[in-house]
Amino acid sequence: MTLYRFAQAIVKGLWPLVGRLEVRGLENIPETGPFLLVANHQSILDPILIQAVCPRAIHTMAKSTQFASPVFAWLMPRLLSFPVRRFEIDAQAVRYALRKLQEGEPVGIYVEGERSWDGRLQPPRLGAVRLVLKAGVPVVPVTIVGAYEAWPRWHRALRRTTIRITFGKPVSFPKLDRRAERETALPEAADRLMAAITAAME
Amino acid sequence: MAIRDLLWACPLCGLEGGLRRTGRWEACRGCGARFRRGRGASIIAQAADGTTRIHAAAEWADRLPGIEEYMSRLEPRTPDGVLRQSRVRARVAVGESVIRLGSTYLNRIERFGPPRDGVLALYGDRLRFAPDAGEAEEWTFDEITAVQPSSSTLQVKARRRPVVSFRFPEDSARFWEELLCAVIRRHYRATGRGEIIEFQPRIVTR
Numbered sequence: 001m002t003l004y005r006f007a008q009a010i011v012k013g014l015w016p017l018v019g020r021l022e023v024r025g026l027e028n029i030p031e032t033g034p035f036l037l038v039a040n041h042q043s044i045l046d047p048i049l050i051q052a053v054c055p056r057a058i059h060t061m062a063k064s065t066q067f068a069s070p071v072f073a074w075l076m077p078r079l080l081s082f083p084v085r086r087f088e089i090d091a092q093a094v095r096y097a098l099r100k101l102q103e104g105e106p107v108g109i110y111v112e113g114e115r116s117w118d119g120r121l122q123p124p125r126l127g128a129v130r131l132v133l134k135a136g137v138p139v140v141p142v143t144i145v146g147a148y149e150a151w152p153r154w155h156r157a158l159r160r161t162t163i164r165i166t167f168g169k170p171v172s173f174p175k176l177d178r179r180a181e182r183e184t185a186l187p188e189a190a191d192r193l194m195a196a197i198t199a200a201m202e
Numbered sequence: 203m204a205i206r207d208l209l210w211a212c213p214l215c216g217l218e219g220g221l222r223r224t225g226r227w228e229a230c231r232g233c234g235a236r237f238r239r240g241r242g243a244s245i246i247a248q249a250a251d252g253t254t255r256i257h258a259a260a261e262w263a264d265r266l267p268g269i270e271e272y273m274s275r276l277e278p279r280t281p282d283g284v285l286r287q288s289r290v291r292a293r294v295a296v297g298e299s300v301i302r303l304g305s306t307y308l309n310r311i312e313r314f315g316p317p318r319d320g321v322l323a324l325y326g327d328r329l330r331f332a333p334d335a336g337e338a339e340e341w342t343f344d345e346i347t348a349v350q351p352s353s354s355t356l357q358v359k360a361r362r363r364p365v366v367s368f369r370f371p372e373d374s375a376r377f378w379e380e381l382l383c384a385v386i387r388r389h390y391r392a393t394g395r396g397e398i399i400e401f402q403p404r405i406v407t408r
Contacts, residue, residue: 082308096308
């Protein structure tokens with residue numbers, strides 16, 4: 001946690017040299033208790049900036065390949081990231097996320113599952129929506145705008161620009177323990193989730 | 203990562219896989235147009251006659267045909283039925299590593315072996331990787347369980363086989379993913395296996 005808070009301070013301190021950051025809706029983040037932070041994914045900057053400005057320390061699900069080098073295998077867990085293997089049903093990643101929520105801590109996921117190639121919002125990964133329905137905790141929708149312009153997936157360099165992060169009001173989803181119930185509720189839950197993220201895009 | 207990952211064909215002349223890096227620019231081998239990043243995430247195109255156009259990345263991407271339209275006129279390019287082939291750098295998972303935070307077990311991650319260069323070919327019913335040295339490997343669509351993009355690579359997982367990652371030094375990883383998914387979808391329809399609704403974390407049909 002010490003390294004996490006140190007990294008937060010570094011990012012917040014140095015970011016003004018790189019670009020402008022507007023943060024809205026911090027009052028929507030629950031001060032205590034578990035929640036799922038569900039964000040869109042425009043750029044490699046998203047987790048760095050969202051975790052830097054969010055007052056609660058977020059356990060964030062990250063693709064397993066990010067832990068491949070020894071340095072990142074050491075660093076990422078200390079920044080509260082945990083790996084998910086996206087090419088198979090990764091029961092351990094789901095178990096770990098649910099355990100953290102049960103311990104009263106927030107967990108972050110990127111509902112599109114990968115960065116957007118063209119900057120547009122992509123359809124949600126259904127596995128992320130299943131996690132929402134399995135967890136049954138409040139969902140804080142997070143919308144990040146401008147990160148694609150700063151660092152799109154198809155380019156190597158970061159450019160100076162304004163990035164806006166909006167934390168939306170928490171949205172409630174039912175806790176559905178039975179798989180059949182979750183599958184039935186999936187389409188409507190996916191629509192509600194994406195609507196909550198889209199609402200702050202304008 | 204390159205503009206060619208986003209623009210798998212030249213948006214000015216339509217040549218597929220035609221963009222090649224030349225210094226700050228990526229140039230089309232067909233019409234000679236040059237592309238580079240402009241302000242924010244815009245892309246500047248300079249045609250061979252010197253005309254310059256600037257559009258947002260999404261607007262340039264919209265000028266390319268959609269995958270369904272592309273599929274409707276997709277024909278084999280070789281007598282043995284290759285639909286598309288590209289030079290790739292392949293890496294196969296050779297084991298797993300455990301990730302912990304102190305004494306807390308977080309998860310396992312795949313550990314990839316050394317890269318092998320070769321040619322990846324897409325057929326109507328399988329993928330085939332022919333390395334420059336060594337034996338070719340195939341993945342039939344009936345055994346592929348997931349197709350997953352990761353940064354600028356394409357990951358493919360098959361039943362009881364390790365995940366394999368392909369990097370495309372001269373082609374678009376994004377387009378390969380879309381095309382592979384579309385061809386697998388067509389194969390599933392043709393063999394009566396239903397409509398695929400997701401490719402990750404595993405292929406699921408309706």
